Amino acid sequence: MRPRSFVAGVARCLALSLLCLAGSAGAAELPIFDAHLHYSHDAWDQLPPKQAIAILRKAGLKRALISSSGDEGQQRLYAEAPDLVIPELRPYRSRGEIGSWFRDQSVIPYLEDRLRRYRYAGIGEFHLYGADAELPVPRRMVQLARQHKLFLHAHSDVDAVERLFKQWPEAKILWAHAGFDRPEKVREMLRKHPNLWCDLAFRTDHARAGKVDPDWRAAFLEFPDRFMVGTDSYTPERWYYIGEHANWSRQWLADLPKEVAERIAWKNGERLFGDMLSEH
């Protein structure tokens, strides 16, 4: 994939999508930007790209931020649907590296090679906790993200997020699952770091039976531009949960003011990643 064609393609798709949405506002179901999907090696045979893309379209997704272990996965999906797929580069060649990648020096040449050959919106989702963020491999990963102006998609605790910002104060970080932390702590982090965004993947504590939890509601209303939804297809079977998750998200988002709901559902993702892509 060539950088220029990638950017042009995405920009065209974004423009077309926004036009379509403007024309059908209120008439169709709420579009969803799914900010947390994986298409890893064990999914490729069970769900070939055409089938995987069909699932995303059936779910009513406008866009999906997808990474895979190894990287070939989301490249296949991107080739199939450049209007739909936004690729992220995951520092794992197989899902077995979740707990070892940050000590594995061979991850660096892998990242460098992929970044040389392809364009990405970010690096992640990676799992990184506490002081492990100071190890040489994550440090080099942050340098690469800085060099290529990519955001970081971190499945991390507060400590690791703080260390990442310390290494690169201007970093843009998408905090996966918002660290599985309490809404009060998430708000505190959002106040402290203007370049921090949150995905809500694999969480259900913010909404039950279509009603938004009061503490989370306060977070969404204080930071309507900083949240996104995501399914987290960490096993291949969970691709069949993407539609269910989109509908579940629409249900609880309907309990928020419309403008806030639209931002969390898809506008935040479009704005954040559209902006980043246009910088290239």
Next chain:
Amino acid sequence: MLLRFLVLALLASAGAQAQVLDFTDAERRAILRHGPWPAPWAPDPSNRVSGAAEAIGFGERLFFEPRLSPSGKVLCATCHVPFRGWQDGRARALGLAEAERNTQSVVNVRYNRWFGWDGAGDSLWAQSLRPILDAREMGGSQAQAATLVRSDPELSCGYARTFGAPPPADDALVLAGIGKALAAFQETIVSGRSPFDDFRDALARNDFSAMKNYPLAAQRGLRIFVGRGNCSACHFGPNFANGEFHDVGVPFFVAGGADPGRHGGIRKLQSNPFNLLGPHNDDREGASATRTKHVALEHRNFGEFKVAGLRNVAQSAPYMHNGSLATLADVVRHYSEISPDRLHADGESLLKPLRLNREESADLVAFLESLTERASTLPPRRPGTPCRP
């Protein structure tokens, strides 16, 4: 002479000691939690005929009644075969068509809190209606089952003796009654005592002589089960089941999609008119419905399946929700080599590969086999005597 006796006594003592592992206090406590057996049980308050002799007899008759299926070819016992450990020995159930899940044995089913692999049933009586109405299993309907019970003199008589009145005109009431009678019968299907139970009780009373009758391989497997294997975290208590749902890394693709497991089960439960929140619950105080009232969907439920009880597990092959593992050795290998990558990093944190060697795996299988009852405690099937109103 005295010296010879002392030497023999010492040798005998050493030999005996070699036959019982030196379990730690923590291991002893963990082992004792798996008994006594049979475990205490109280009739189901949501079923007013639970434990009643007439209901048990009527339920047994219904369990072997082929006409509950309009085809006349499938009965409860088609899948829950008494001489096959009350399951069918197949990977996936086969009624009128093949289903997607393995048939669970109904042995010890009375100890469950949720029913079915996905927990779509919150009572045994409601769960007993599911196969009757499922097109792939018995293919019946509420109206067909109710009409059968009302029109057949024997069944109508059985219903009247069980519930104190003839079957009413309301089909739903009759169907609920069918479920309650079936439940009353299944509640009597309890496994007998196993070699493990004898060992466990001997351990409780420090009866060393009785403890040594338990094979060493089973003892070593038991030590893994309650220790480094952490198996007893989920396979908990006298029935070796915590009653809850987990994703244990077994693939759950089915033709054209994925089996939603507990996620789909909660949806079915909440929309089931026979759930404990509905009008057919006989529990006047309503306490039995508390769990149903508070159950909530979570993303993690997608692909979770119920923890199976392990008593008589050697009789219930093949294993797992889809029958994908043929033997107990395969199951042990699954947990020994389980890929943590299949599990969410913040999900099933209890599970990690056990990395058992060949001998340890064999020991764990020996322990699981020792959970098999020495002899059935069930009475012989009652003869089908005519019903007297």
